[in-house]
Amino acid sequence: MTKPILDQRRHERRKLKVEIHVGDGSAGGELCFDSRDVSEGGVFLRSDLLLEVGETFFLTFVLPGAEVALRTRGRVTWVNRDSQIGPDDPPGMGVQFLDLSAAEREALRAALE
Secondary structure: OEOOOHHHOOOOOEEOOOEEEEEOOOOOOEEEEEEEEEOOOEEEEEOOOOOOOOOEEEEEEOOOOOOOOEEEEEEEEEEEOOOOOOOOOOOEEEEEEOOOOHHHHHHHHHHHO
8 A cells, every 4th residue: 555645745635525437538448436535636536446556547527516527637646455544544546637727727626615
């Protein structure tokens, strides 16, 4: 397990449950995850199915109150297997957003306020 270093986070996280669709950008399959929390810089995806640190993929999600889906690439930066970080922390993975546009970042910022 690679633990996130809280001091290295540049953006404050907010509890926000959003359905996140993950895929490789091709016409192939897509996985669906629920977020636990979201920040301007990334998201924690709750899941027993964990990808490896460093893996990249496309994420698509709709923010509460928004009409348009955000689509960006993401990279797994850390994983939590079997609640190893703490008893209240579910298994899942931290994902960094890689290429949000300025407009998408502003929409995300507004939704998190």
